[in-house]
Amino acid sequence: MQIFYRFRQFWNAITSSPSSDDLVQVQQKLSPKAFDLFLRMHPSEQSHSIHIYKQILEGGESNDDLITAALLHDIGKILHPLHILERIVIVLGKKIFPIYIDIWGDGDINSWRRPFVIAKKHPLWGAEMAEEADVSALAVDLIRHHQDSQPTRTSENPKTLEEKLLIRLQTLDSSY
Numbered sequence: 001m002q003i004f005y006r007f008r009q010f011w012n013a014i015t016s017s018p019s020s021d022d023l024v025q026v027q028q029k030l031s032p033k034a035f036d037l038f039l040r041m042h043p044s045e046q047s048h049s050i051h052i053y054k055q056i057l058e059g060g061e062s063n064d065d066l067i068t069a070a071l072l073h074d075i076g077k078i079l080h081p082l083h084i085l086e087r088i089v090i091v092l093g094k095k096i097f098p099i100y101i102d103i104w105g106d107g108d109i110n111s112w113r114r115p116f117v118i119a120k121k122h123p124l125w126g127a128e129m130a131e132e133a134d135v136s137a138l139a140v141d142l143i144r145h146h147q148d149s150q151p152t153r154t155s156e157n158p159k160t161l162e163e164k165l166l167i168r169l170q171t172l173d174s175s176y
Contacts, residue, residue, distance in 0.1 A: 101120075
């Protein structure tokens, strides 16, 4: 089953792009500055974010901070776009060398560790970019922490609104 998920993920990465209707919806949800950032993302990352956004709506949720974070959680990747082979390297690295991924992520962006650095640091870069685009503090925090290890508490018992929203974002992000 995991191989089908990875194949679909790979196929989406090379073929997906948002429809014009999707872009109109996103434009209605984001400020002009935030929408400009969204438009700078790779089309497959835009589609990924729109998919998460739609799942949030289908789940009956309407929190604007969660929606904004869902749409912008990968904007940090626009600073250093990943090539398709680098995406594959990240997926394989996480599977084969999971204990080294975090260490490699602290490496030099101009070395063989580049994909791992981008994978690790794009949430921080994205949060900084979102903050500059006047995105709310809560949405910025969700973007900053969207790849953190999930809290040990179950998703049925989050302590704060931020934790509840973060768990939802992380769950949807990791499922697609």
